[in-house]
Amino acid sequence: MRARILGLLFIIVGVGLAATAWSIERQERRLREGSLTATGTVVTVLPRGPVVSFPTRAGDRVSFTATRGGKRYARGASVPVYYHPDNPTFADLNDPRSRWQNTALSIVLGLVALVVGGALMRVRTGGATR
Numbered sequence: 001m002r003a004r005i006l007g008l009l010f011i012i013v014g015v016g017l018a019a020t021a022w023s024i025e026r027q028e029r030r031l032r033e034g035s036l037t038a039t040g041t042v043v044t045v046l047p048r049g050p051v052v053s054f055p056t057r058a059g060d061r062v063s064f065t066a067t068r069g070g071k072r073y074a075r076g077a078s079v080p081v082y083y084h085p086d087n088p089t090f091a092d093l094n095d096p097r098s099r100w101q102n103t104a105l106s107i108v109l110g111l112v113a114l115v116v117g118g119a120l121m122r123v124r125t126g127g128a129t130r
Contacts, residue, residue, distance in 0.1 A: 007120030010113045017110030024103045032082065037094055040081040042073045052093070054081045062088040068101070 040054030049066040050073045056062055062083070073079060083091035 003120045003123040007117045007123070010117030010120060012117075014110045014113035014117055017106045017113060021103050021106035021110060024106060028103070031084065031090065031092060034084065035082040036085050038081045038083065040079050040093075042075055042077045042079060044075055045073060050079070050093075052079055052081060052091075054083070054091070056083065056088045057085070060088065062091065064089055064091045066093045068093060068095070 036057060038054040038056065040052040043051045043053050043063060045051070046065060049068060051063060051065050053061060053063040080094035081091055082094040083089075
């Protein structure tokens with residue numbers, strides 16, 4: 001009985017991670033649709049990501065805190081950026097590795113949780129036989 005409950009919990013976690021992967025990819029697709037690219041400069045590095053400043057095609061200078069990248073970038077480094085022309089603050093680093101990292105991690109962990117959950121659901125408990 002405990003194995004089945006634990007298995008069900010793993011399956012719920014697996015489905016939750018799959019939903020997270022879907023949500024991350026949806027956000028990425030939304031950002032990339034109709035986006036423009038620019039070259040930005042890392043202004044400073046915060047624990048949650050680098051602060052990047054870049055010029056838009058309209059000539060405005062925009063700064064944003066990247067949602068990924070962490071301490072991988074040094075202050076003053078040039079970084080590729082993509083941004084939405086209607087709202088340039090809706091921007092992020094144009095780094096394919098970083099872009100797919102969270103999605104891939106969510107998918108892998110979700111699959112592992114589903115496999116473990118499925119295996120636990122199939123475990124037979126010891127006891128009387130018929």
